[in-house]
Amino acid sequence: MMAAEAKAADDIRQYIASGATAGLLEEEKGQQSPLMTAAYMGYPNVVSALLTSRLVKAHINDADEMGLTPWIAAVFSMKQTLWTCNPAVLDNPFKFIPMFVTQPYYTSNSVPPYKKARELLEAAGATHDMAQAKTVWLTACENQSAATKAKVKASTDLQKTVQDIGAADLNTQVTKLMQKAGVVK
DSSP states (O other), X not given: OXXXXXXXXXXXXXXXXXXXXXXXXXXXTTOOOHHXXXXXXXXXXXXXXXXXXXXXXXXTTOOOTTOOOHHHHHHHTHHHHHHHHOGGGGGOHHHHHHHHHTHHHHHSOSSOHHHHHHHHHHHTTOOOOHXXXXXXXXXXXXTOOHHHHXXXXXXXXXXXXXXXXXXXXXXXXXHHHHHHTTSOX
8 A cells, every 4th residue: 555655646746747737626516636535545645745736735725515624634534433433334344344454554654644644734734723623523423422422522632532542443343353253252
């Protein structure tokens, strides 16, 4: 994954250096911009490459209809927290397993990808509004547990909070699966 992300970032830098701008912003209502997608996926090299464009930087705080900005998307760390936001994901192997197998990229990377994406966005001038991030999380994550909701409301760093809860929720799920398989009692 790291090699593919690095290659994508190099391609984007070359594209931007050529003077091209097509496709750098969201094309249609309801779609995400490449910057939003890169932040949402936790690809800091791609975030960095996109931020070499003045056009992208000028739209760094663009929000979707839900209020999600690239900075908030990075804070949410969805590839590490989706099951915390929406616990039903744990019961859907078509959603859970693809996310589970990518966890080493997010948890074993020497530079935590979502943290790095957030830092890059902040350094480039992204508005970092923790209160707005909490509001969007609480609105979007309708099925989160009451305990998660309370921790989110009390959080001073939403990214750390939801990543910690996400790791605990994932550990609980893996333990349950191992118990079910008879590997652990």
